[in-house]
Amino acid sequence: MKTFQDFGLSPELLKAVEQMGFDQPTPIQGKTIPLALEGHDVLGQAQTGTGKTVAFGIPLVEKVSLDSDEIQGLVITPTRELAMQVAGELQRLGKTKRVRILAVYGGQEIDKQIRSLKKHPHIVVGTPGRLQDHLRRRTIRLDDLRMVAIDEADEMLQMGFIEEIEAIMAQAPETRQTLLFSATMPPAIKALAEAFMIEPVHVKMKAKEETIPSIEQYYIEMQPKQKFDALCRMIETQAPGLAIIFARTKKRVDEITEGLNKRGYHAEGLHGDLSQARRTAVMGRFKQGTISILVATDVAARGLDITGVTHVYNYDIPQEAESYVHRIGRTGRAGKSGVATTFVTRREMDHLRMIEQVIRRKMARTTIPTIQDALREQQRMAVDQLVSVVNEQSVGEYASWAHRLLSEHDAVAVVAAALKLLTKEPDTTPVQIAEDGGDFFPKKKGFGRGKGGSRGGERGKGKPRRQERPASKGKPFSSNKKKGKKQSR
Ligand SMILES: Nc1ncnc2c1ncn2[C@@H]1O[C@H](COP(=O)(O)OP(=O)(O)OP(=O)(O)O)[C@@H](O)[C@H]1O
Numbered sequence: 001m002k003t004f005q006d007f008g009l010s011p012e013l014l015k016a017v018e019q020m021g022f023d024q025p026t027p028i029q030g031k032t033i034p035l036a037l038e039g040h041d042v043l044g045q046a047q048t049g050t051g052k053t054v055a056f057g058i059p060l061v062e063k064v065s066l067d068s069d070e071i072q073g074l075v076i077t078p079t080r081e082l083a084m085q086v087a088g089e090l091q092r093l094g095k096t097k098r099v100r101i102l103a104v105y106g107g108q109e110i111d112k113q114i115r116s117l118k119k120h121p122h123i124v125v126g127t128p129g130r131l132q133d134h135l136r137r138r139t140i141r142l143d144d145l146r147m148v149a150i151d152e153a154d155e156m157l158q159m160g161f162i163e164e165i166e167a168i169m170a171q172a173p174e175t176r177q178t179l180l181f182s183a184t185m186p187p188a189i190k191a192l193a194e195a196f197m198i199e200p201v202h203v204k205m206k207a208k209e210e211t212i213p214s215i216e217q218y219y220i221e222m223q224p225k226q227k228f229d230a231l232c233r234m235i236e237t238q239a240p241g242l243a244i245i246f247a248r249t250k251k252r253v254d255e256i257t258e259g260l261n262k263r264g265y266h267a268e269g270l271h272g273d274l275s276q277a278r279r280t281a282v283m284g285r286f287k288q289g290t291i292s293i294l295v296a297t298d299v300a301a302r303g304l305d306i307t308g309v310t311h312v313y314n315y316d317i318p319q320e321a322e323s324y325v326h327r328i329g330r331t332g333r334a335g336k337s338g339v340a341t342t343f344v345t346r347r348e349m350d351h352l353r354m355i356e357q358v359i360r361r362k363m364a365r366t367t368i369p370t371i372q373d374a375l376r377e378q379q380r381m382a383v384d385q386l387v388s389v390v391n392e393q394s395v396g397e398y399a400s401w402a403h404r405l406l407s408e409h410d411a412v413a414v415v416a417a418a419l420k421l422l423t424k425e426p427d428t429t430p431v432q433i434a435e436d437g438g439d440f441f442p443k444k445k446g447f448g449r450g451k452g453g454s455r456g457g458e459r460g461k462g463k464p465r466r467q468e469r470p471a472s473k474g475k476p477f478s479s480n481k482k483k484g485k486k487q488s489r
């Protein structure tokens with residue numbers, strides 16, 4: 001499939017795609033869009049940042065009939081931020097056709113949503129809890145639903161959303177089409193997913209590894225107490241455009257954020273205990289670059305597409321290999337490159353090796369940059385800054401000051417002073433991050449290496465049961481991932 005024209009799309013859709021600046025479909029789009037347009041249920045798997053949203057978005061928008069005022073398309077996403085983002089992408093796809101899209105998610109006033117629902121959106125994008133709430137209130141009806149897409153499908157079937165998903169799917173007509181997408185799909189979850197579909201076509205893009213090759217992947221072994229300084233030294237030497245730092249718990253996110261601010265960085269935290277207004281504001285500031293560092297729990301691991309994220313740091317190694325894939329996939333999107341660095345304690349090394357095995361790629365070992373490394377890099381950046389201003393030749397207003405300075409001082413001393421002022425010298429303000437056990441002994445392997453999933457029956461009959469997680473032995477992992485329970489991250 002070479003062009004979007006080959007899909008036989010309506011002129012409105014073609015126009016929209018053109019306006020979005022897409023020259024040609026990505027491989028997953030090339031494979032799945034025709035299948036979905038033909039009416040197949042599709043399970044689509046492709047690496048992070050390869051355009052899965054548009055892969056389900058085009059069929060959804062194309063299949064909307066403007067003659068009907070009913071909800072015809074539904075997209076379910078695991079997080080509120082992702083619901084907003086996907087709704088935005090669909091809005092762009094549906095703009096020329098004038099398809100009405102609405103996002104509904106928790107933390108937003110339900111009355112406001114109900115008023116918006118009265119304007120008859122054609123496609124609703126939502127998080128499972130809030131969708132179910134609307135279904136109970138009958139403010140959303142799915143009697144005329146034609147197509148449902150579940151984004152991050154493995155996560156949705158895994159994290160305890162399964163009951164909500166079942167309840168939602170039970171209200172949709174049997175004739176509806178189902179599209180499930182994710183970058184990861186553990187076999188056990190795949191079995192679970194198939195229970196929601198009829199003769200699904202599984203499209204998995206061939207790749208040597210589960211992660212995107214354009215992401216450089218590193219790990220650094222260190223003691224828990226070295227982590228914070230290591231993070232600062234990494235930021236100072238790597239000078240990220242935008243960076244996301246993932247930590248294990250909400251408390252750690254808060255502490256790291258506070259610590260970074262103490263050391264003069266513009267960082268903000270994102271996790272499930274913050275008000276939605278705050279979450280939205282933080283995301284907005286990060287996207288605009290007002291803040292350059294986002295510290296987050298796994299709430300930001302999946303799906304978020306933020307241009308300019310050059311670096312991802314796993315301050316804490318993720319528990320699941322899948323989580324690793326998605327976290328680092330916040331960089332290196334749509335053909336861009338990225339760098340991911342994972343901090344690991346000695347006791348977590350086995351876990352790191354397990355992740356490498358699952359993703360079929362080795363991370364390169366590296367070391368914590370020294371203060372001298374950090375200083376040198378910051379100085380180099382100051383020099384670059386100075387030189388670029390010199391090259392702009394826009395310093396005329398400052399020339400008289402320069403003459404005066406040079407008449408009184410040594411030229412080298414003056415330039416050195418300017419550089420010193422421009423340099424963000426490595427900051428060693430003491431910062432305490434609570435130990436939180438430091439590391440963990442994971443028992444479970446990622447990518448469906450646990451027990452085989454429980455298989456559901458056909459749609460409408462046997463329902464897929466919740467996938468039980470193997471009980472972890474030994475020291476419990478301090479995560480809030482409990483068996484089948486929805487987590488707040
Ligand atoms: N055909 C295309 N050509 C160029 N860019 C595209 C195309 N399709 C999508 N994109 C862009 O690629 C970026 C990544 O797309 P998207 O967020 O859908 O990735 P994804 O596969 O869903 O990743 P993830 O697994 O992380 O959710 C987006 O900015 C999107 O606008």
Ligand SMILES: [Mg+2]
Pocket residue numbers: 052053151303
């Ligand atoms: Mg996505």
